[in-house]
Amino acid sequence: MKQYTIFRYLYIYYSFVFILHIINVFLESEILNYIIGILAIIMLAVSFSGATRLFKLLGSIFIAIGGIVFFGSGQDFWMIPTFLTSNMSLLTLLAMLPWMNSVVKSGRFDRSLNQLLNADASDLGKLYPGSSFTTLTLASFLNLSAVTISQDVLNNTLRKLNKEVRNSFISTATLRGHTMALLWSPLEILVALTIFHTDVEYVVLLPWLLLIVVITFFLDSLWGRMHYKKYTYENNVSIKQGVVNRKALIKKILHLLAALALFLMLVIFFGIILDLDFIFTVTILIIPFSFCWALLMKRTRSFWALGWGTWKTSTNTMQNFVVLFISLAFFANSINETSFLNFIQKPILIFADYPLLIFFIIQLIFITMSLFGVHPIATMGILSGVIIMLLDFLNPLSLAIVLVTSSVSTVTVGSYGLIVQITTMNTGQNPYQITLKNLPYALVLGGIGSVIAYLLL
Known part of the structure; x- marks a missing residue:
């Protein structure tokens, strides 16, 4: 019972740490960052007992390997807290996401999306392209929240299906649709980093990225129709021609897209004015924007009722994420202080005379590193030295793609x-x-990029 009581009020402690982190983004205080690191150690210790067995195992592995590397590199023990805060922005964003979802639900946009996703689909094969495209469209405006919104809708739409089939459909349609939105977005950090490292202008890169999106969407939609067409399902929403007001449905979707476009414009504006990264700007704007949106729709009561309960429940059950991201931060930062980075660079330089092979090696390095928990931003940093050398004999546009x-x-x-x-x-x-489930898709997406890049050499 005591453990249950503790986890009921975890949201208070988590929120306190997240607020300190938000404050420190503006202050950039090393002392406050160190304090947050100490609080992160407490977060990790408290959350460990509430995490599932898988995340306890993963956290233990990351901490063990990170600890071996940390002490093996001769770092001072008192520096450990500074190695734990690099993923705090991700945890803070995770805590804020329920508020955006709540305003979407309070405005009943999820019902409109439900109707849109159900339209003219008698089996999952027909539903797949629409689900992927809806996620792609929303993610172009809403980024991370688009995934949760689409997945919530599909979970409800497909709730009568076999769980394994439902989960497979959701994890392919929504994740793949999301990547296709990220691929061309000027707000995506990976796109921005690529432009920074290669000095290729976005307007030059954009047409080729859009071509890759079109090709990838066509191939993935074709795969989805063939793979899922054998699964029929009962439509949970009546969408017969005489029942649904399609004009009202279109108006509702346009309202949603206009709101999301406004949100992105505000993110861009405040990001430039305050010189903040995209993820953090989204994090601090979610609550005020959601509230103002609910106010304009005259849905503030339902917004707070849905939002408060959903946020508390979601934040109280973040133990898996806390254990994962704090231990992962320790592991990644410890690795970055070693000569391991040089080991990653060597295979590329060996095949300098075979550009297509280099492109495939780069792709495999990104995927392999991600499988071991290294974020692609970190991998981009690891490869930055090699990128400079490759620019001497490769087309910068090809390398950027x-x-x-x-x-x-x-x-x-x-x-x-x-x-x-x-x-x-x-x-x-x-x-x-x-x-x-998504590994073949990742290889095909990277492969399409590598082939197009090779043809542009």
């Missing part, structure tokens, strides 16, 4: 990545199941 497609493709297969973990939370699947 490979870097974008290779890094973004890992979103669907990074077992410890944010999107896969959100899907794990929403479907109850093992993250490795999601990874295996």
Whole structure:
């Protein structure tokens, strides 16, 4: 009973740490960062007992390997707290996501999406392209929240289906649709990093990225129709021609897209004015924007009722994420202080005269590193020295295409990545199941990018 009481009020402690982190993003205080690191140790200790067996195992492995590397590199013991805070922005964003979902539900946009996803689909094969495209469209405006919104809708729409089939459908349609949105978005950090490293202008890169999106969407939709057409399902929403007001449905969707477009414009504006990264800007704007949106729709009561309860429940059950991301931060930061980075760079330089092979090696490095919990941003940093050398004899545009497609493709297969973990939370699947299901897609997406990049040499 005592343990139950503790976990009922975890949201208070978590929120306190997240607020300190938000404050410190503006202050950039090393002292406050160190305090947050100490609080992160307490978060890890408190959350460990509430985490599932899988995440306890993963956390233990990351801490053990990170500890061996940390002490082996001669670091001072008192520096450990500074190695634990790099993923705090991801945890803070996770805590904020329920508020955006709540305003969407309070405005009953999820019902409209439900109708849209159900339209003219008698089997899952016909439903697949629409589900993927809906996630792609929403993710272009809403990024991470689009995944949870689409998955919530599909969980409800397909609730009568076999759980394994339902989870497979959700983890392929939504994650793949999300990556296709990230691939061309100027707000995606991986796109921005690629442009920074290669000095290729976005307007030059954009047409080729859109071409890759079109090709990938066509091939994936074709696969989805063939793979899922054998599964019929009962439509949970009556959408017969005489029943649904399609004009009202279109108006509702346009309202949603307009709100999401406004949200992104505000993110861009405040990101530039305050010089903040995209993820953090989204995090601090979610609550005020959601409240103002609910106010304009005259849905503030339902917004607070849905939001408060959902947020408390979600935050109180973040133990898996806390254990994963704090231990992963320790592991990744410890590795970054060693000569391991040089080991990653060597295979590429050996095949300098074979550009297509180099492109495939880059793709495999991104995917392999993501399977071991290394974020593609970190992998991009690891490869930065090699990228400079490759620019001496490779077309910068070709290299930029490979870097974008290779890094973004890992979103669907990074077992410890944010999107896969959100899907794990929403479907109850093992993250490795999601990874295996999407691995062929990640390889094909990266392969398309590599082939197009090679043809442009």
